[in-house]
Amino acid sequence: MFQNQTFTSRYFNGVSAVPEEGTVLVHGQTVQFNSFDTNHVINLSQFTEFTRTHKGCKLTLLPDETKESPVLEIFCSKEDAKLFEKIWIQNKKSQSHSNALFYSIREMNPIVLGLLSLIVVSIVGFFYWKGLELVTNFIPLSMDKSFGDSVQLKMDSQFQKCDSKATDRFFSEALKKIVPKDSKHQFDVTVIESPIPNAFALSNGKIYFFSGLLNESESQEEVLGVLAHEIAHVERRHHMRNLVKAGGTSLAISLVIGPGLGNMEFLETFTELGSTILVLKFSRDFETEADKFSIEYLKSQNISTEGLLSFFQRMESLENGEEPSEENVPAIKTKEEDFTAKQITDFLSTHPATQERMKTLESLIQKGKKGTIKKVVSDTIWKEVQTVCLDFKNSESK
Missing domain, CATH: 2.30.29.30 (Pleckstrin-homology domain (PH domain)/Phosphotyrosine-binding domain (PTB))
Structure with missing residues (x-):
């Protein structure tokens, strides 16, 4: 004193x-x-x-x-x-x-204060993200349909469809078997012309299969596995949950950094980057959850569960740049095929690592019955499904 x-x-x-x-x-x-x-x-x-x-x-x-x-x-x-x-x-x-x-x-000591602040932020953040999960429960399913319908209009105007009677029959039978009996969604599948071996679902139940996935699939069960995965995305409301979490993430970062950033562009960039990284993580969590529920859907209908695993095993080979076996190599390689391989790599960058994903799938498949039904349509119809858009393109070129 x-x-x-x-x-x-x-x-x-x-x-x-x-x-x-x-x-x-x-x-x-x-x-x-x-x-x-x-x-x-x-x-x-x-x-x-x-x-x-x-x-x-x-x-x-x-x-x-x-x-x-x-x-x-x-x-x-x-x-x-x-x-x-x-x-x-x-x-x-x-x-x-x-x-x-x-x-x-x-x-307080700055180091101790920093550690306490980190603990408090972690606890608050944990309950904040958990709270965002609950928000989705208060959003009516009609919002999922509304968002999906708006995206579907853009999709239908930008992509070339090449559905056929065979694809309509195959996916109609597949949906009857895989979609949960208590589902509140209306599902429909459209095939679009693209060499990328991919598929995705909209929140309104509309599912798009790229023809490249059907062309390169080795069995019906592979396509059934991918279909079950996309159905799980819709049933688990991943689109809406992702939207809520993305909005919540942006709001949280904005509250921490505050408005009126002026010329501090680096903070704006940081905000965008932070949101992107977190949303990417949510996407990976949802992919894993979709894998889990897709296996449940297939097992409940006694459908083989090996297809999704087989699909990702082949995706991993292409991702790592491995050449396919000689018996599967087409006589002529095109630039389109090289483009396909690149697109696969880009696609996988927003999904869980393939090895990690396969381990999860293997673990899920080993639990309980594996399923014995591998076909939902005859081999003749499946052959037409597998070559969809190839015949379409040939007819277009004549």
Whole structure:
């Protein structure tokens, strides 16, 4: 505690930019500023902010942001500045319970404070994300259909369909077997012309199969496995859950960083990157969940569960740049095939690592019955399904 100690100082009155040079007499919790024509006696607790400087410390009197606050600068050693701050904090803590908590935190070691902050943020974040999951339960299924319908209009206008009687028959029979009996969704499958071996579903139950997947599939069960996976995306409302989490992520980051970023473009970029990374993780979680439920759907109907695993085993070979066996190599390689391999790599970049995914699938398949039904249509119809769009393209070129 200071007892009648004097320090060189200067006082800014909040009106003039020119400070008054003088001295400060410190006695206990009171400071008395004296200059040629000014005398101020102020209790340390009256100052709203305390800042240590390289020359000593600075005390700000008023919190009012509408006008310049009077400021008292005291020139002293680092040790004296620390003691000034300690006395000031003790005074502030005695004013109220909220002040006691706030200034106790301020006194904490920065490393300890950082660790505590990290723990608090982690706990709050955990419950925040869990809360976002619950939000979807309050969104009616009609919203899923509405979003899906709007995307479907764009899809149908941009892609060339090449459905056939064979594909209609195959997917009609497959949907009857795989879709859960208590489903509240209406499913429909369309084949679109594209060499990419992929499929995706919209939130309204519309499922698109790229012809490349059908052309390159080795069995009906592979396509059934992929179909079950896409049905699971819709049944588990992954589209809406992903949308809610994406919006929640953007909102959380915006609240932390705050609006009015001005020219700090790097923060805006960070916000976008953070949202993208988190949404990508959600997507991977949903893919794994879809794998799990697709196996359940297939097992419940005694349909073979090996197809989805077989599909990803071949995707992994293409992802790693491995050549297919000679018996499966077409006589002529085209640029389109090279393009397909690249698209597979791009596709897998937003999905779980193939090895990881196969391990999960293998584990799921081993539990319970594996299923024995491998066909839902005759070999003749399947042959037509497998070559869909190839005949379509040939007829288009004539």
